[in-house]
Amino acid sequence: xxxxxxxxxxxxxxxxxxxxxxxxxxxxxxxxxxxxxxxxxxxxxxxxxxxxxxxxxxxxxxxxxxxxxxxxxxxxxxxxxxxxxxxxxxxxxxxxxxxxxxxxxxxxxxxxxxxxxxxxxxxxxxxxxxxxxxxxxxxxxxxxxxxxxxxxxxxxxxxxxxxxxxxxxxxxxxxxxxxxxxxxxxxxxxxxxxxxxxxxxxxxxxxxxxxxxxxxxxxxxxxxxxxxxxxxxxxxxxxxxxxxxxxxxxxxxxxxxxxxxxxxxxxxxxxxxxxxxxxxxxxxxxxxxxxxxxxxxxxxxxxxxxxxxxxxxxxxxxxxxxxxxxxxxxxxxxxxxxxxxxxxxxxxxxxxxxxxxxxxxxxxxxxxxxxxxxxxxxxxxxxxxxxxxxxxxxxxxxxxxxxxxxxxxxxxxxxxxxxxxx
Amino acid sequence: xxxxxxxxxxxxxxxxxxxxxxxxxxxxxxxxxxxxxxxxxxxxxxxxxxxxxxxxxxxxxxxxxxxxxxxxxxxxxxxxxxxxxxxxxxxxxxxxxxxxxxxxxxxxxxxxxxxxxxxxxxxxxxxxxxxxxxxxxxxxxxxxxxxxxxxxxxxxxxxxxxxxxxxxxxxxxxxxxxxxxxxxxxxxxxxxxxxxxxxxxxxxxxxxxxxxxxxxxxxxxxxxxxxxxxxxxxxxxxxxxxxxxxxxxxxxxxxxxxxxxxxxxxxxxxxxxxxxxxxxxxxxxxxxxxx
Ligand SMILES: Cc1cc2nc3c(=O)[nH]c(=O)nc-3n(C[C@H](O)[C@H](O)[C@H](O)COP(=O)(O)OP(=O)(O)OC[C@H]3O[C@@H](n4cnc5c(N)ncnc54)[C@H](O)[C@@H]3O)c2cc1C
Ligand code: FES
Ligand code: FES
Numbered sequence: 001x002x003x004x005x006x007x008x009x010x011x012x013x014x015x016x017x018x019x020x021x022x023x024x025x026x027x028x029x030x031x032x033x034x035x036x037x038x039x040x041x042x043x044x045x046x047x048x049x050x051x052x053x054x055x056x057x058x059x060x061x062x063x064x065x066x067x068x069x070x071x072x073x074x075x076x077x078x079x080x081x082x083x084x085x086x087x088x089x090x091x092x093x094x095x096x097x098x099x100x101x102x103x104x105x106x107x108x109x110x111x112x113x114x115x116x117x118x119x120x121x122x123x124x125x126x127x128x129x130x131x132x133x134x135x136x137x138x139x140x141x142x143x144x145x146x147x148x149x150x151x152x153x154x155x156x157x158x159x160x161x162x163x164x165x166x167x168x169x170x171x172x173x174x175x176x177x178x179x180x181x182x183x184x185x186x187x188x189x190x191x192x193x194x195x196x197x198x199x200x201x202x203x204x205x206x207x208x209x210x211x212x213x214x215x216x217x218x219x220x221x222x223x224x225x226x227x228x229x230x231x232x233x234x235x236x237x238x239x240x241x242x243x244x245x246x247x248x249x250x251x252x253x254x255x256x257x258x259x260x261x262x263x264x265x266x267x268x269x270x271x272x273x274x275x276x277x278x279x280x281x282x283x284x285x286x287x288x289x290x291x292x293x294x295x296x297x298x299x300x301x302x303x304x305x306x307x308x309x310x311x312x313x314x315x316x317x318x319x320x321x322x323x324x325x326x327x328x329x330x331x332x333x334x335x336x337x338x339x340x341x342x343x344x345x346x347x348x349x350x351x352x353x354x355x356x357x358x359x360x361x362x363x364x365x366x367x368x369x370x371x372x373x374x375x376x377x378x379x380x381x382x383x384x385x386x387x388x389x390x391x392x393x394x395x396x397x398x399x400x401x402x403x404x405x406x407x408x409x410x411x412x413x414x415x416x417x418x419x420x421x422x
Numbered sequence: 423x424x425x426x427x428x429x430x431x432x433x434x435x436x437x438x439x440x441x442x443x444x445x446x447x448x449x450x451x452x453x454x455x456x457x458x459x460x461x462x463x464x465x466x467x468x469x470x471x472x473x474x475x476x477x478x479x480x481x482x483x484x485x486x487x488x489x490x491x492x493x494x495x496x497x498x499x500x501x502x503x504x505x506x507x508x509x510x511x512x513x514x515x516x517x518x519x520x521x522x523x524x525x526x527x528x529x530x531x532x533x534x535x536x537x538x539x540x541x542x543x544x545x546x547x548x549x550x551x552x553x554x555x556x557x558x559x560x561x562x563x564x565x566x567x568x569x570x571x572x573x574x575x576x577x578x579x580x581x582x583x584x585x586x587x588x589x590x591x592x593x594x595x596x597x598x599x600x601x602x603x604x605x606x607x608x609x610x611x612x613x614x615x616x617x618x619x620x621x622x623x624x625x626x627x628x629x630x631x632x633x634x635x636x637x638x639x640x641x642x643x644x645x646x647x648x649x650x651x652x653x654x655x656x657x658x659x660x661x662x663x664x665x666x667x668x669x670x671x672x673x674x675x676x677x678x679x680x681x682x683x684x685x686x687x688x689x690x691x692x693x694x695x696x697x698x699x700x701x702x703x704x705x706x707x708x709x710x711x712x713x
Binding site: 020028073084086091141146 | 423424425426427428429430431432433434442451454455458459461462463469470471473475476478481500519522523524525526528529609610611
């Protein structure tokens with residue numbers, strides 16, 4: 001073999017951007033870093049030593065990326081960075097300015113799974129599921145960028161992620177199944193539509209505020225996420241009051257807010273925008289939201305009201321909802337009140353999971369409808385003690401709540417420890 | 423597994439990188455695939471990490487115009503793995519799939535692997551066997567060091583704390599060259615228990631006129647020997663085995679661990695060396711340079 005004809009040296013820009021320079025960030029300071037996660041640009045404020053895995057999980061609520069060893073050996077934390085698999089635990093977030101990151105949440109959604117996810121399910125390629133996100137992201141990278149390596153020696157090509165329970169046969173079968181089904185290349189990730197990713201903007205401010213119980217960051221505009229909702233709520237309630245009185249409540253935002261247990265109108269602005277506050281108590285969990293709602297449709301003839309709401313709590317959780325309320329007269333002179341809501345959750349509350357989020361939202365709506373009925377009849381709503389506002393019998397709710405509390409306790413402990421060691 | 427606090431900077435030019443390293447309490451951060459685990463386990467606590475990836479010229483790679491293939495400091499292993507021009511350094515292509523895993527090569531750099539100088543790492547061994555040239559910039563200017571002189575021991579090199587490896591140049595293969603690479607690791611992607619890299623050059627008549635053999639994972643650094651004379655013993659693996667066994671006794675000195683004794687590593691080295699030298703010789707004679 002002979003040397004190739006000389007040509008000018010190339011820059012390493014293939015699939016990869018050359019990062020812009022970054023000014024020095026002192027060890028105990030933090031700086032803003034902007035990158036794209038699953039199609040959505042996001043900015044986080046981080047100290048130099050915070051790795052990408054922690055940012056995804058703790059700041060952005062994307063807990064699909066797992067952390068096992070945190071020193072590069074196990075592969076649990078594998079994500080796509082600028083289209084190639086990389087260990088999120090071996091990357092500091094400050095290195096990721098301008099990067100394009102895809103996590104398992106971006107690979108596919110529960111309703112629209114990526115073929116790899118479907119194949120893992122079909123081939124029983126998971127047991128406890130701890131390694132699954134890493135396996136999925138690694139296998140996506142393999143089939144997208146190095147299919148020849150997959151064909152040559154799949155076990156070696158997939159050796160970068162460990163599984164401690166299923167064994168590798170199902171995993172390898174799933175990956176080779178997808179490789180065979182898509183000879184021209186594995187389909188693109190499916191869950192990368194822009195969506196809401198509202199993290200804790202500043203670690204210092206967020207946690208201090210959380211501990212001091214001070215107000216959440218103020219929202220000034222309502223932006224509705226465009227990705228698939230975390231939960232869809234469809235509830236209908238039968239009210240005794242006639243439809244005109246019910247509509248009267250729906251158009252009085254102050255009264256309407258008070259119909260929602262724990263909610264309170266703080267201020268109204270032009271363009272039918274209203275600032276409010278809401279508290280949700282779930283067993284030992286208590287979340288306090290500051291939010292903004294904007295009425296986007298008000299149809300007195302059809303008795304239809306549509307609004308967008310968005311709220312944030314001090315701990316970095318965020319909710320947003322697109323709500324349609326519709327009142328229609330019934331034969332017995334009463335009203336049927338129906339609500340349809342697309343609910344989007346991120347941050348800590350997202351850890352509750354879809355089913356629970358749906359349950360909680362449904363339960364809240366039932367209490368809301370009872371409040372509307374009372375207001376339509378009496379012109380006001382009686383105060384309900386906080387403790388009784390929302391009681392959930394479901395065991396799942398309790399378990400999730402306990403889990404969330406444990407996690408919070410953990411964080412507080414960590415923080416205390418960090419504080420004491422300087 | 424959280425790193426102790428450190429300051430971070432990503433300077434725009436090489437001069438700025440050197441300025442940040444002046445004083446010696448900073449560390450170069452390239453791909454981070456070896457450095458970050460060290461930080462996570464708090465085995466090291468540098469005051470500042472100096473990320474070299476924003477310096478444009480350190481991202482260059484390609485033929486250097488003098489039958490060499492040059493790789494800048496921020497060029498990732500995976501970029502080289504997929505660069506058609508890198509095929510002209512067959513040993514790099516042969517060794518690369520064994521450097522950790524795909525997920526690590528997407529970040530890890532070629533120069534970072536040399537600078538880290540793990541005794542069981544593949545790329546420093548390839549660099550030593552091929553007599554690659556390492557470019558180093560420091561407070562006193564720039565210098566070029568042959569790979570074998572660059573690595574001075576386990577994770578030790580002639581690059582000081584204020585120096586930066588800016589590039590490495592591997593000689594490209596020519597007519598009459600043949601190469602061999604093999605390693606034994608407990609699992610694919612692990613550092614090798616023992617490995618060999620070799621190159622053989624034959625004249626147009628087919629006579630061996632140059633041959634070098636490098637072992638890795640067998641001492642505190644990659645060890646290279648001129649084996650031109652050794653190849654006079656013959657062409658087949660069996661012909662070469664007595665000589666490689668003798669060589670193993672002389673150069674394999676890694677102490678035993680849970681994965682293998684020194685004796686076991688010597689056997690691995692002797693077998694792999696005989697096999698790969700025989701293969702390299704055949705390839706050289708057939709005019710083939712890869713597997
Ligand atoms: C699980 C695992 C398995 C691995 N297996 C293997 C393997 O089988 N074989 C193998 O060879 N490697 C292996 N590695 C290491 C990996 O390949 C690293 O990429 C490589 O050793 C270092 O390259 P880096 O660019 O990541 O360097 P970094 O981690 O950024 O740096 C490593 C060290 O070199 C210094 N350094 C880096 N670049 C420069 C420079 N330009 N000038 C001066 N100093 C510099 C740093 O300061 C640091 O001390 C493994 C790593 C892990 C986590
Ligand atoms: S958490 Fe184990 S490799 Fe990242
Ligand atoms: S399914 Fe449990 S670790 Fe892989």
